[in-house]
Structure formats: C-alpha cells, structure tokens
C-alpha cells in the first residue's frame with residue numbers, strides 16, 4: 001500500500017449511502033495517517049452549500065477542495081483560494097465586462113449572490129430561450145476578447161467561467177503541485193459535470209454504479225483500462241473501485 005491522490009465528486013458519488021460513506025471514511029482516514037494519502041473533494045457547490053453538506057454528512061476534512069465548477073481550489077483548510085490557480089485563470093477574464101455584456105440579455109436572471117464568484121458569473125436561463133441567447137452571448141463575449149466558456153446545465157443554469165477552468169484541470173494542478181503520478185491518482189464521479197474529471201490525463205477513474213446516462217454514454221464512447229464502472233452505488237462503488245485498482249485491500 002502506498003499513498004495516492006483521492007479525488008471525488010460529492011453529491012450522489014461520495015454522498016448518498018450513509019453507511020458506506022462511514023466505511024469509506026474509515027479506510028481513507030487510516031490511509032491518510034499511514035501513507036499520507038490526500039483527499040480532495042471536487043464539487044459544483046459554492047463554499048456555503050459545501051459547508052452545509054459537510055456538516056450534515058460529517059465529511060472528513062479534505063486536503064483540498066475544488067469548488068465552483070473548478071474555478072476555486074482551497075488547500076489545507078485555507079479560507080482563500082490558491083493564488084497560483086487564480087493566476088492561471090486570470091488571462092482573458094474580466095468579471096465587470098462580462099456582467100455589463102450580459103445586461104443586454106433580458107432572459108438572463110442573476111443567481112443568488114452566494115453563487116457569484118470571482119471567476120464565475122451564474123444566471124438562470126429558461127430552456128426555451130437558451131439556444132438563441134447562448135449563440136449571441138458567446139459571440140458578444142468573444143468579440144470583447146474574453147477567454148471564457150459557457151456551461152449550460154439542467155435546462156436552467158448558465159455558468160460563465162474562464163476557458164482554462166474545469167474540475168479535471170484543477171486536479172492536474174493539484175497532482176503536479178503534490179507530485180502524484182497518474183497511476184497514483186483516482187477520480188470518482190456520477191454525472192455529466194464529472195466528465196471533465198475523467199477526460200484529462202491517464203489517471204484512474206471510478207464511475208459509481210448509480211451514474212447518470214450522460215456519463216455512462218461518455219464512458220461507452222471513450223472506453224479505456226483506466227476507468228472502472230462499479231456495480232455498487234455511491235461510496236460503496238468507490239470502495240469497490242479502490243480495491244479493483246489496488247489502492248485498498
């Protein structure tokens with residue numbers, strides 16, 4: 001047994017089966033103490049919504065947190081995001097300019113303040129208006145030399161974030177910082193917004209048994225030996241996958 005970098009999505013991946021979560025926590029806690037394994041949560045949740053879940057489910061204190069669609073990385077419990085990652089995201093990002101351009105689109109409704117971040121501007125956008133608005137908005141943003149991407153999900157949420165930002169690249173940033181090779185890195189997820197975690201590099205990946213159709217479809221279209229589709233759901237699927245890859249006994 002040696003140390004590894006453990007990265008997991010929270011909702012419906014790590015969290016969803018309380019009994020299995022308690023078991024997995026025990027394994028991870030012990031591994032961290034004995035071998036220096038690092039635990040990272042990668043979630044679309046903002047800091048406020050993450051704290052809520054952490055308290056509710058008694059999550060282990062992570063070594064790093066990747067929040068807000070990969071735009072913020074917090075290491076070792078620091079209250080401020082990692083400045084080196086922020087620096088990578090900065091070129092071509094101008095929050096005020098983005099907000100002023102979006103003001104020309106009456107269909108866009110700003111999400112609550114807690115979801116507005118330094119490197120993320122978030123709106124509600126009704127599905128019916130989405131195609132037209134996204135096309136025009138993307139063109140307007142690029143005309144202003146902004147290096148951004150638009151992520152539209154669940155038929156209602158629009159996030160505008162730096163082009164170089166996603167959960168997968170954030171994991172790469174951490175694995176380089178902490179000097180973990182790909183074979184000692186494992187990511188776990190259940191849905192479409194976790195594809196970025198699996199799509200970067202050749203690290204190991206665990207797709208939990210309750211994965212959503214969009215992730216399963218991606219997995220079927222991009223099969224490889226590095227990714228394992230678990231039979232069990234949530235944390236129980238993670239334990240199954242960690243054993244499959246030999247990270248746990």
Ligand SMILES: [Mg+2]
Nearest residue numbers: 009011012190
């Ligand atoms: Mg999830």
